[in-house]
Amino acid sequence: MLPAEWRLRRRILDVAQEAFEAYAYAPITTPTFEDTEVFVRGVGTSTDIVRKEMYTFADGERSITLRPEGTAPVARAFVQHGMHKLPLPVKLWYLAPMFRHEAPQAGRYREHYQLGAEAIGSHDPLLDAEVIALLADLYRRLEVPGVRLRVGSMGDAESREPYRVRLLEYLEPRAQDLGPDAGARMAENPMRLFDSKEPRVAEIMRGAPKLLDALSPDAEAHYRRALAGLDALGVAYEEDPLLVRGLDYYTHTVFEFTCDRLGAQSGIGGGGRYDGLVEALGGPPTPGVGFGTGVERITLALGEESESAPALDCYLAVLDEALRVELLPLLARLRAVGLRCESDLRGRSLKAMMRHAAALGARRVVIVGPRDHAAGAATVRDMASGDERTVPLDRLEDELT
Numbered sequence: 545m546l547p548a549e550w551r552l553r554r555r556i557l558d559v560a561q562e563a564f565e566a567y568a569y570a571p572i573t574t575p576t577f578e579d580t581e582v583f584v585r586g587v588g589t590s591t592d593i594v595r596k597e598m599y600t601f602a603d604g605e606r607s608i609t610l611r612p613e614g615t616a617p618v619a620r621a622f623v624q625h626g627m628h629k630l631p632l633p634v635k636l637w638y639l640a641p642m643f644r645h646e647a648p649q650a651g652r653y654r655e656h657y658q659l660g661a662e663a664i665g666s667h668d669p670l671l672d673a674e675v676i677a678l679l680a681d682l683y684r685r686l687e688v689p690g691v692r693l694r695v696g697s698m699g700d701a702e703s704r705e706p707y708r709v710r711l712l713e714y715l716e717p718r719a720q721d722l723g724p725d726a727g728a729r730m731a732e733n734p735m736r737l738f739d740s741k742e743p744r745v746a747e748i749m750r751g752a753p754k755l756l757d758a759l760s761p762d763a764e765a766h767y768r769r770a771l772a773g774l775d776a777l778g779v780a781y782e783e784d785p786l787l788v789r790g791l792d793y794y795t796h797t798v799f800e801f802t803c804d805r806l807g808a809q810s811g812i813g814g815g816g817r818y819d820g821l822v823e824a825l826g827g828p829p830t831p832g833v834g835f836g837t838g839v840e841r842i843t844l845a846l847g848e849e850s851e852s853a854p855a856l857d858c859y860l861a862v863l864d865e866a867l868r869v870e871l872l873p874l875l876a877r878l879r880a881v882g883l884r885c886e887s888d889l890r891g892r893s894l895k896a897m898m899r900h901a902a903a904l905g906a907r908r909v910v911i912v913g914p915r916d917h918a919a920g921a922a923t924v925r926d927m928a929s930g931d932e933r934t935v936p937l938d939r940l941e942d943e944l945t
């Protein structure tokens with residue numbers, strides 16, 4: 545990432561941090577790699593991430609994996625640090641690079657950054673609504689255009705087991721048409737087929753029974769209350785019975801934000817509830833809900849690849865080699881009062897320094913020669929008007945701020 549993109553990213557981060565703080569989230573950083581088991585147990589063996597996208601290495605006897613996603617590591621940290629004893633829900637946010645061995649294209653990279661939020665320790669469906677509203681609020685604060693939200697439910701275990709049987713009853717007579725890859729996935733987790741990009745499989749799945757129509761009374765009540773929360777908060781959404789996320793830990797509410805501006809990789813952020821994850825990682829049964837949003841995709845959606853550098857307040861042009869050392873404290877003084885300053889560090893002539901100052905967009909150039917210095921003064925040139933004034937060296941700060 546080059547400086548111009550960094551500046552845009554910093555703006556995204558500043559806005560995100562403000563939003564996270566408004567919703568009472570605290571920051572967390574987890575290590576770049578984890579024991580591979582954290583992802584195998586957390587994300588699930590039927591997912592593309594675990595089946596083919598992880599960067600996994602042997603570290604002596606241990607198998608480690610570069611973090612492909614942020615939720616399982618945060619849940620692991622929650623367990624390891626006994627956070628269930630803190631006031632619940634524990635609300636954590638992160639910015640971290642994620643690594644997935646995918647085919648790179650615009651908006652899809654093997655290393656991408658995610659801003660994420662995880663709220664762990666409450667079953668309340670209004671927390672689902674709040675988490676979704678936070679992400680909607682973040683896009684609103686950033687003025688991301690053309691954002692849409694789809695919401696669905698993965699139900700609870702009581703909804704999913706009978707549904708799985710019904711889905712398999714529908715799929716088995718069609719197994720021939722699904723092809724070998726889909727056939728293998730059907731055996732492991734038939735719901736993954738809703739995720740398929742193959743037109744033939746997608747066509748078959750459109751006719752399949754939907755989990756949203758087969759929710760248990762509890763799961764249905766949870767889903768309806770989360771939607772009521774979104775309605776109350778004025779967050780616009782579409783219900784999507786085909787919404788299946790690419791990770792196995794989801795239960796109940798799932799959601800995805802897309803952006804019209806993004807083309808093929810239209811997913812800008814998504815998440816959902818994961819009530820079994822903390823327990824799967826060795827903790828006490830503890831529900832959770834959260835989201836992740838790709839920083840590069842936000843950048844693409846904003847349509848500005850870069851933000852120009854802020855102008856320099858002043859450029860110090862020293863006309864004598866010996867004086868350069870003597871005037872180092874002056875430069876430090878100007879910087880200490882918050883001025884953005886640069887000076888020549890290549891031994892340029894005055895003419896070359898003026899060109900350098902102009903190229904850096906300096907508003908003013910402070911010129912000091914041996915005679916000015918002896919008189920305790922400098923010439924301050926305004927680069928826009930060309931006006932020049934003599935200013936005492938000890939009053940430069942007042943003059944320039």
Ligand code: HAM
Pocket residue numbers: 612613614615616644646651652653654655656657658660661662790791811812813814815816817833834835836837838839840841
């Ligand atoms: P995810 O949908 O896999 O969810 O990723 C979240 C977001 O990361 C996507 O919506 C997208 O913006 C971005 N993203 C994913 N893969 C790439 C890539 N290869 N290149 C660029 N951007 C990408 C998760 O990872 C879950 N951990 C989210 C979550 C948090 N669920 C609950 N809590």
